[in-house]
Amino acid sequence: xxxxxxxxxxxxxxxxxxxxxxxxxxxxxxxxxxxxxxxxxxxxxxxxxxxxxxxxxxxxxxxxxxxxxxxxxxxxxxxxxxxxxxxxxxxxxxxxxxxxxxxxxxxxxxxxxxxxxxxxxxxxxxxxxxxxxxxxxxxxxxxxxxxxxxxxxxxxxxxxxxxxxxxxxxxxxxxxxxxxxxxxxxxxxxxxxxxxxxxxxxxxxxxxxx
Amino acid sequence: xxxxxxxxxxxxxxxxxxxxxxxxxxxxxxxxxxxxxxxxxxxxxxxxxxxxxxxxxxxxxxxxxxxxxxxxxxxxxxxxxxxxxxxxxxxxxxxxxxxxxxxxxxxxxxxxxxxxxxxxxxxxxxxxxxxxxxxxxxxxxxxxxxxxxxxxxxxxxxxxxxxxxxxxxxxxxxxxxxxxxxxxxxxxxxxxxxxxxxxxxxxxxxxxxx
Amino acid sequence: xxxxxxxxxxxxxxxxxxxxxxxxxxxxxxxxxxxxxxxxxxxxxxxxxxxxxxxxxxxxxxxxxxxxxxxxxxxxxxxxxxxxxxxxxxxxxxxxxxxxxxxxxxxxxxxxxxxxxxxxxxxxxxxxxxxxxxxxxxxxxxxxxxxxxxxxxxxxxxxxxxxxxxxxxxxxxxxxxxxxxxxxxxxxxxxxxxxxxxxxxxxxxxxxxx
Amino acid sequence: xxxxxxxxxxxxxxxxxxxxxxxxxxxxxxxxxxxxxxxxxxxxxxxxxxxxxxxxxxxxxxxxxxxxxxxxxxxxxxxxxxxxxxxxxxxxxxxxxxxxxxxxxxxxxxxxxxxxxxxxxxxxxxxxxxxxxxxxxxxxxxxxxxxxxxxxxxxxxxxxxxxxxxxxxxxxxxxxxxxxxxxxxxxxxxxxxxxxxxxxxxxxxxxxxx
DNA sequence: CATGAATGAGACTTCATTCAT
DNA sequence: CATGAATGAAGTCTCATTCAT
Numbered sequence: 001x002x003x004x005x006x007x008x009x010x011x012x013x014x015x016x017x018x019x020x021x022x023x024x025x026x027x028x029x030x031x032x033x034x035x036x037x038x039x040x041x042x043x044x045x046x047x048x049x050x051x052x053x054x055x056x057x058x059x060x061x062x063x064x065x066x067x068x069x070x071x072x073x074x075x076x077x078x079x080x081x082x083x084x085x086x087x088x089x090x091x092x093x094x095x096x097x098x099x100x101x102x103x104x105x106x107x108x109x110x111x112x113x114x115x116x117x118x119x120x121x122x123x124x125x126x127x128x129x130x131x132x133x134x135x136x137x138x139x140x141x142x143x144x145x146x147x148x149x150x151x152x153x154x155x156x157x158x159x160x161x162x163x164x165x166x167x168x169x170x171x172x173x174x175x176x177x178x179x180x181x182x183x184x185x186x187x188x189x190x191x192x193x194x195x196x197x198x199x200x201x202x203x204x205x206x207x208x209x210x
Numbered sequence: 211x212x213x214x215x216x217x218x219x220x221x222x223x224x225x226x227x228x229x230x231x232x233x234x235x236x237x238x239x240x241x242x243x244x245x246x247x248x249x250x251x252x253x254x255x256x257x258x259x260x261x262x263x264x265x266x267x268x269x270x271x272x273x274x275x276x277x278x279x280x281x282x283x284x285x286x287x288x289x290x291x292x293x294x295x296x297x298x299x300x301x302x303x304x305x306x307x308x309x310x311x312x313x314x315x316x317x318x319x320x321x322x323x324x325x326x327x328x329x330x331x332x333x334x335x336x337x338x339x340x341x342x343x344x345x346x347x348x349x350x351x352x353x354x355x356x357x358x359x360x361x362x363x364x365x366x367x368x369x370x371x372x373x374x375x376x377x378x379x380x381x382x383x384x385x386x387x388x389x390x391x392x393x394x395x396x397x398x399x400x401x402x403x404x405x406x407x408x409x410x411x412x413x414x415x416x417x418x419x420x
Numbered sequence: 421x422x423x424x425x426x427x428x429x430x431x432x433x434x435x436x437x438x439x440x441x442x443x444x445x446x447x448x449x450x451x452x453x454x455x456x457x458x459x460x461x462x463x464x465x466x467x468x469x470x471x472x473x474x475x476x477x478x479x480x481x482x483x484x485x486x487x488x489x490x491x492x493x494x495x496x497x498x499x500x501x502x503x504x505x506x507x508x509x510x511x512x513x514x515x516x517x518x519x520x521x522x523x524x525x526x527x528x529x530x531x532x533x534x535x536x537x538x539x540x541x542x543x544x545x546x547x548x549x550x551x552x553x554x555x556x557x558x559x560x561x562x563x564x565x566x567x568x569x570x571x572x573x574x575x576x577x578x579x580x581x582x583x584x585x586x587x588x589x590x591x592x593x594x595x596x597x598x599x600x601x602x603x604x605x606x607x608x609x610x611x612x613x614x615x616x617x618x619x620x621x622x623x624x625x626x627x628x629x630x
Numbered sequence: 631x632x633x634x635x636x637x638x639x640x641x642x643x644x645x646x647x648x649x650x651x652x653x654x655x656x657x658x659x660x661x662x663x664x665x666x667x668x669x670x671x672x673x674x675x676x677x678x679x680x681x682x683x684x685x686x687x688x689x690x691x692x693x694x695x696x697x698x699x700x701x702x703x704x705x706x707x708x709x710x711x712x713x714x715x716x717x718x719x720x721x722x723x724x725x726x727x728x729x730x731x732x733x734x735x736x737x738x739x740x741x742x743x744x745x746x747x748x749x750x751x752x753x754x755x756x757x758x759x760x761x762x763x764x765x766x767x768x769x770x771x772x773x774x775x776x777x778x779x780x781x782x783x784x785x786x787x788x789x790x791x792x793x794x795x796x797x798x799x800x801x802x803x804x805x806x807x808x809x810x811x812x813x814x815x816x817x818x819x820x821x822x823x824x825x826x827x828x829x830x831x832x833x834x835x836x837x838x839x840x
Numbered sequence: 841c842a843t844g845a846a847t848g849a850g851a852c853t854t855c856a857t858t859c860a861t
Numbered sequence: 862c863a864t865g866a867a868t869g870a871a872g873t874c875t876c877a878t879t880c881a882t
Contacts, residue, residue, distance in 0.1 A: 036873095045847055046847095046873085046874080047849095048846050050875075119238075119239050131388070159397060162381065163400050166381035173324060174375065177337065186369055187369060191376070194404065194408040198404040198407060198408065244855060244856080245857085256857085256865095257863060262862095265857075266856065266857090433867095455851080464866095465867070467854085476853095528748075538741060539659050547807060548808050551804060551808070582813070582817040583824070587796055587797040590800030592796075594792060597747055598758050601762075606789055606792075607789060610786075610793050614793070664875080664876060665877060666877095675843050675844070677845095686878090
């Protein structure tokens, strides 16, 4: 116990700093967040930050990695035991909506992800991998639904995953662009219903493909 | 003659500058594009830019406005006469795919749009308006389809427009992020079929609502 | 005249800055001279320096190049029309001694030259070329003396040039290291007499080699 | 036993640190050698260095003192018993050439010595003393030669020592600056012959003075 | 003895912007 | 119209040094 706590304690400074940094980045944007600002928020001096991170870019990278793994833990923690595939997709959607509306971290991550495409190769790679994991997770859910017989088997799970990921992210961006005027929840839910309807075995006419 | 040519030249200088500026902004992002870089690219000095534009923000704003109106003209020119609503959506999709894959313009616009969210209010407003116009156009198409009796009338056109815009943009972003690994065309087409199926009056059972 | 003056005028800021910078470097050393100090000495702001020079290293490099060419002009200007080769060597020695004792620029240059060997490749190359030119010049003087029949012809001019250059520089360094305790003039003159004696056709015993 | 071993270990730590430090100083120069770099090279942390040395300057000073005394022991061990003064000078020259070409130690010492002139008074003093000892040694050799009647007695031994020390060091520096292009051995030997000729009682005509 | 964490001062550099010519 | 020169504020980063544990 004491033994196990030591290494955790030693990494705490770094952890805390990453959390504080992500907060600042999310509030003011990456460029507009100076090291001095982060240091102030942490109650430290600039030098302390450079003790823990090589430069501002490493701080960003690590902070994003940290936040991303929190996201993913939070998603998979709430959903993983897939009972009903439809429900899993609904739950996933709910979690995404929560994240998108209840803190600005997700907004920062999503906008940063787009900016990074042309701007920061290492970060872009990190986001690419994250999106692949997310689509992979969705694909598994859909495959599970097909196994359970509740989703049509003539759907390509990978493609369906890409459609879902894109629709949710695209809705989010419209929302971040116009939080007042854009109805995120309505849009995402409308998509979800249409999406599930297209996945599910048709109730009326009978059998899918075969 | 000489006198009449002057203002034209002047306007040309301004216009050239905007074109060059937008290229730089698109290539390097807004923050990473310094006035010096634009001046270099234009073969002028920084002072010359300040003759044409009050400050960097005005240059960016005007340059984006200029490029956006070019872009929208080019898009609407290819789609406008709506005969069949379904076909109009298919055409729109095709144009979006073309722009996304065959040149960098659209990618630049999307990237800049997202970056602007956090860094430049006036610019963000401009992009917000553009997205509204796009959704407005889609809404009109859907309404037309409802008027033609080929789309279900219990669909909210505005919400459906938002779903479509988001799904296409979200797919694009996944593609920009991973041009090699992501199947943009397959994803967008899969979405489109599912989307049209959910919009169209059901072929089998008959009436809308059920 | 007016025409010729223009480009000179435009380069004046740069020239002045280089002169001021060399002064500062010579007084405080390169590392201990901050850009702020140079800017202050010049009555400008730091930014102005970065308008003229990419970075501190370029400023050093250019300033050294500038100072070096002044040195060389001053040496060759005072000596070039080689009448008597012995006198040319005596004059060269006098000029070196003057430079070494009457300003700290030469001291800075010589010490910097040694430091640069392990530290700054571009600068080292510049110094290498300068020393080659200096030895080349000495070699020419010696050849001239051989042509005039006053120097023995069995001496390798290049090697003799290297001996001279080293002896003078080595004496200088001992002087810079201990300006109070080291008799630069006596040492260099003692060397010079012995050096000339070894170069000159022996007065007594008669013929050199042949 | 355990008690007695402690201080030894402590002294070893100090000594190891000095060796490592001198290597770093030699390789990168004084200014470019940070405490962090030394600590890394030693596999310790910065704090450990401050346990052994009050500050960076003390570390440098002690390290140089340590290395210098090693070096001087090694040199004087190879030369000391002066039989023939001429031979002693030839031996000294050979040892200098060996050290200059077969290891980096001497080069490092010369480089550091010059850097210290402008950057570190205490260190400069130490090097000043070393050069004085070296000239003192040479002076003794020359005086011995005068006593033996093989060197002219109208030569000032101190001045002759300064000439020798300078010529050898100056040749070395030209060699360090251009190891490929500069013929160190030829230059030093050419100097040595001319130097001995000027010191030795003239073989032909007989008496010193003339 | 040694470490890990932190400080604080100061360095270099960038950049939007201004203005006389 | 355009340039060259300059400003000034702000930002990133380095490094010798300290200290509790």
